[in-house]
Amino acid sequence: MADPSQQLKTITFLIETAPRIGSKLTEVTASSAGARTQEQVRQRNLSEVLRRVHRDGMVSRAALGRSTGLNRSTIMDLTAELAAAGLVREGVPVGRGQAGRPSIVVMPEQGTLYGLAFDVAVDRLVAARVGLGGRVLERREAVRARAGVDLGDVVGVLAAFGRELVAGAGPDALCVGVGASYCGMIRRADGMVRYGPQLGWVDQAFGAELAAGLGLGLAVEVGNEAHLGAIAEHVRGVGSGVGDLIYLHGDVGVGGGIIVGGELLDGDGGYGCELGHMLVNPFDGRPCLCGSRGCLEAEVGEEALLEYAGRSGELVGREGIRAVVGLAGAGDDRARDAVDRVGDWLGVGVVNLINLFNPALVVFGGMLRDVYPGVAACVRARIDAHVLPVSREPVRLAVTALGDDTTLAGAAELAFARLLDDPLRTLAALRRPVPSRVRG
Amino acid sequence: MADPSQQLKTITFLIETAPRIGSKLTEVTASSAGARTQEQVRQRNLSEVLRRVHRDGMVSRAALGRSTGLNRSTIMDLTAELAAAGLVREGVPVGRGQAGRPSIVVMPEQGTLYGLAFDVAVDRLVAARVGLGGRVLERREAVRARAGVDLGDVVGVLAAFGRELVAGAGPDALCVGVGASYCGMIRRADGMVRYGPQLGWVDQAFGAELAAGLGLGLAVEVGNEAHLGAIAEHVRGVGSGVGDLIYLHGDVGVGGGIIVGGELLDGDGGYGCELGHMLVNPFDGRPCLCGSRGCLEAEVGEEALLEYAGRSGELVGREGIRAVVGLAGAGDDRARDAVDRVGDWLGVGVVNLINLFNPALVVFGGMLRDVYPGVAACVRARIDAHVLPVSREPVRLAVTALGDDTTLAGAAELAFARLLDDPLRTLAALRRPVPSRVRG
Numbered sequence: 020m021a022d023p024s025q026q027l028k029t030i031t032f033l034i035e036t037a038p039r040i041g042s043k044l045t046e047v048t049a050s051s052a053g054a055r056t057q058e059q060v061r062q063r064n065l066s067e068v069l070r071r072v073h074r075d076g077m078v079s080r081a082a083l084g085r086s087t088g089l090n091r092s093t094i095m096d097l098t099a100e101l102a103a104a105g106l107v108r109e110g111v112p113v114g115r116g117q118a119g120r121p122s123i124v125v126m127p128e129q130g131t132l133y134g135l136a137f138d139v140a141v142d143r144l145v146a147a148r149v150g151l152g153g154r155v156l157e158r159r160e161a162v163r164a165r166a167g168v169d170l171g172d173v174v175g176v177l178a179a180f181g182r183e184l185v186a187g188a189g190p191d192a193l194c195v196g197v198g199a200s201y202c203g204m205i206r207r208a209d210g211m212v213r214y215g216p217q218l219g220w221v222d223q224a225f226g227a228e229l230a231a232g233l234g235l236g237l238a239v240e241v242g243n244e245a246h247l248g249a250i251a252e253h254v255r256g257v258g259s260g261v262g263d264l265i266y267l268h269g270d271v272g273v274g275g276g277i278i279v280g281g282e283l284l285d286g287d288g289g290y291g292c293e294l295g296h297m298l299v300n301p302f303d304g305r306p307c308l309c310g311s312r313g314c315l316e317a318e319v320g321e322e323a324l325l326e327y328a329g330r331s332g333e334l335v336g337r338e339g340i341r342a343v344v345g346l347a348g349a350g351d352d353r354a355r356d357a358v359d360r361v362g363d364w365l366g367v368g369v370v371n372l373i374n375l376f377n378p379a380l381v382v383f384g385g386m387l388r389d390v391y392p393g394v395a396a397c398v399r400a401r402i403d404a405h406v407l408p409v410s411r412e413p414v415r416l417a418v419t420a421l422g423d424d425t426t427l428a429g430a431a432e433l434a435f436a437r438l439l440d441d442p443l444r445t446l447a448a449l450r451r452p453v454p455s456r457v458r459g
Numbered sequence: 460m461a462d463p464s465q466q467l468k469t470i471t472f473l474i475e476t477a478p479r480i481g482s483k484l485t486e487v488t489a490s491s492a493g494a495r496t497q498e499q500v501r502q503r504n505l506s507e508v509l510r511r512v513h514r515d516g517m518v519s520r521a522a523l524g525r526s527t528g529l530n531r532s533t534i535m536d537l538t539a540e541l542a543a544a545g546l547v548r549e550g551v552p553v554g555r556g557q558a559g560r561p562s563i564v565v566m567p568e569q570g571t572l573y574g575l576a577f578d579v580a581v582d583r584l585v586a587a588r589v590g591l592g593g594r595v596l597e598r599r600e601a602v603r604a605r606a607g608v609d610l611g612d613v614v615g616v617l618a619a620f621g622r623e624l625v626a627g628a629g630p631d632a633l634c635v636g637v638g639a640s641y642c643g644m645i646r647r648a649d650g651m652v653r654y655g656p657q658l659g660w661v662d663q664a665f666g667a668e669l670a671a672g673l674g675l676g677l678a679v680e681v682g683n684e685a686h687l688g689a690i691a692e693h694v695r696g697v698g699s700g701v702g703d704l705i706y707l708h709g710d711v712g713v714g715g716g717i718i719v720g721g722e723l724l725d726g727d728g729g730y731g732c733e734l735g736h737m738l739v740n741p742f743d744g745r746p747c748l749c750g751s752r753g754c755l756e757a758e759v760g761e762e763a764l765l766e767y768a769g770r771s772g773e774l775v776g777r778e779g780i781r782a783v784v785g786l787a788g789a790g791d792d793r794a795r796d797a798v799d800r801v802g803d804w805l806g807v808g809v810v811n812l813i814n815l816f817n818p819a820l821v822v823f824g825g826m827l828r829d830v831y832p833g834v835a836a837c838v839r840a841r842i843d844a845h846v847l848p849v850s851r852e853p854v855r856l857a858v859t860a861l862g863d864d865t866t867l868a869g870a871a872e873l874a875f876a877r878l879l880d881d882p883l884r885t886l887a888a889l890r891r892p893v894p895s896r897v898r899g
Contacts, residue, residue, distance in 0.1 A: 214848070293815065297815065298841075299738075300741070374736040405736070
């Protein structure tokens with residue numbers, strides 16, 4: 020498509036000023052760079068275009084040009100190359116009567132490429148085959164007992180689900196990556212669960228075991244559920260386009276993910292953002308599974324709510340929480356009091372987070388999605404009383420847009436991360452025959 | 460120095476993966492890029508080399524090569540260009556008996572270039588002429604009454620100091636930038652103090668007024684004192700080489716700065732990191748100047764300590780704090796109790812910060828530099844009781860390495876920021892005759 024007579028071909032170089040999801044890129048043009056660099060430039064541009072197609076689902080070439088800053092012919096070259104590799108499809112949307120030139124759109128290829136996403140929550144295991152673009156193509160789910168679940172059991176169930184999903188995809192489809200969300204602290208390098216108190220796991224090699232159980236020759240990228248939830252809500256949820264947000268995920272415990280300038284904060288060792296273990300009640304706190312007392316998760320978790328409502332032992336899990344919030348709304352005094360107490364502590368935690376991070380948005384997910392509507396007024400009251408005006412005025416509060424699939428969607432983002440970083444080379448490596456020995 | 464016969468000159472391109480202070484850079488080589496890009500590459504490399512010389516004070520060419528990843532001849536070219544511009548000096552250190560090739564070192568030029576740094580703290584005003592490399596060359600300081608200080612008074616004193624410092628530098632010296640530290644919330648764009656409760660300032664145009672008062676035709680870059688303290692301790696203090704740290708600054712209030720991955724966190728509107736307004740005592744808290752109750756700064760600030768010690772009204776300021784901590788150490792029961800109470804609340808705040816940020820280091824500055832030695836055991840006890848093991852084990856606690864000049868040093872970093880970002884063009888613009896009308 021480029022003019023072949025052009026001796027000094029101008030290539031366009033995108034420099035990311037930071038490895039930020041969805042950030043605006045700075046453009047620098049360089050003419051006739053050497054083969055190696057030109058190749059690097061092209062790979063980077065392919066990555067950026069594919070990332071946008073993956074994020075937006077269906078996007079016109081014109082919009083790709085605007086958001087990347089690349090010119091029309093460069094975009095055409097890039098999308099053609101991605102289409103030739105089987106990563107995207109191009110087409111003209113039907114049913115839109117248009118005068119003049121038709122607007123070509125680019126969509127992710129969904130039939131032949133997929134990621135596997137797993138979600139280990141306290142009371143359910145989910146596995147899904149997810150298409151590029153983030154659509155769940157097929158899923159398996161198991162409700163499970165909470166206590167005494169060991170690594171082998173969890174991996175056994177998930178690996179069996181995974182193998183079924185791979186078989187269902189057909190022989191021509193290619194799995195491009197595997198991601199998993201886990202309700203605990205994860206060592207990034209190898210998917211080791213350092214600490215997962217809800218399941219009683221300490222130093223369990225979850226990522227490695229699941230990879231072995233799947234037998235696909237692919238590593239399993241594991242992330243903390245709340246970190247992944249934050250990423251998912253940022254990329255394709257209520258926080259889409261919002262650079263600074265906080266995601267609070269309730270399960271039996273409470274976790275959190277913090278996105279600053281489009282990037283997840285995860286601290287020096289990758290274990291930061293333990294929002295659930297903020298000490299909100301320093302002197303008279305409820306005991307927490309972590310061994311401390313007065314942590315946010317101890318004060319606002321499922322157990323606190325059910326106990327305050329006098330329903331401990333009788334009600335349990337998400338259904339129990341919905342029931343108590345429902346009773347409070349219907350005028351039950353004890354339920355109302357329970358919801359208000361939990362809401363007040365949640366407000367204390369949220370106040371601290373807003374004063375610390377000055378976010379544009381706070382998102383409530385997991386069981387907090389059910390709790391939040393009942394406690395919004397309490398949380399707002401704490402914010403009004405304690406948050407500095409410059410941070411208070413702009414902040415919005417919302418529940419997840421992805422519902423209960425927020426953490427699963429985050430795991431899918433992990434599954435696609437390598438492909439999105441370097442599309443053609445990752446694809447070439449995946450299509451190379453796998454040696455008989457499974458690679459970790 | 461480069462071979463002129465080399466037709467296809469290889470240039471080296473540093474891509475910053477993030478605009479992070481002191482971060483390791485990724486190197487990409489490009490051959491014979493167009494004039495514009497080659498120029499950009501060179502400017503960027505000059506910036507990185509000068510930044511390292513500024514940070515390290517005296518550094519060998521070999522060490523510059525190692526830390527930037529640039530080759531020997533490129534480093535020689537760059538340091539020669541910086542030397543020709545009068546930004547650095549090169550030389551062989553004397554007094555080191557060495558066999559073989561002498562190791563050339565590069566030092567910042569201090570005689571002819573300087574920045575002006577100002578520090579507005581609650582009870583003192585400081586102004587300094589600071590050399591490239593961070594050395595304070597000359598300073599002025601005024602102790603002042605705390606109450607009823609209006610913008611005009613503060614600007615009047617500081618501008619007079621500034622003019623004296625400029626006069627003292629001599630006619631051949633060039634002021635390359637002006638930075639100021641202020642104990643309040645600052646709007647980055649124009650140095651507006653949005654909220655400074657200790658001085659009772661709301662929406663005061665401090666940056667613009669000080670710039671006008673100095674009459675140098677330079678803008679004054681203003682930052683929050685705790686944010687600047689965090690940067691200074693990270694660049695040249697106890698946190699040098701530490702990517703993730705938290706700086707807690709005590710004045711009458713308490714502020715903080717958080718460095719994550721080498722970058723200051725400052726939130727969506729630039730007003731984040733209000734560590735002093737974490738709600739540590741949600742129900743029975745002391746009133747805070749911000750209008751809330753139970754904020755960290757209300758519970759650990761000067762007033763709390765002096766009041767608990769029964770010395771309110773009698774003792775005041777840093778001297779008062781040192782006296783109470785001294786009495787506690789000498790066995791005075793009431794002082795001991797006061798110090799322990801403050802230490803316990805400080806511990807609650809520090810616990811939350813460690814669980815949230817998983818930092819490698821927590822630094823105490825300002826009046827907390829005096830308090831910390833007396834409360835280290837209390838803080839440690841809270842950490843042991845409440846911080847998750849993965850975050851607890853690696854974290855260190857320390858007082859500032861720059862003493863009381865931490866915030867001033869941070870202001871100096873602001874003063875040099877533009878020069879370090881683009882050395883030659885900034886210098887050229889500064890040396891251009893200034894129009895008679897003062898530029899804001």
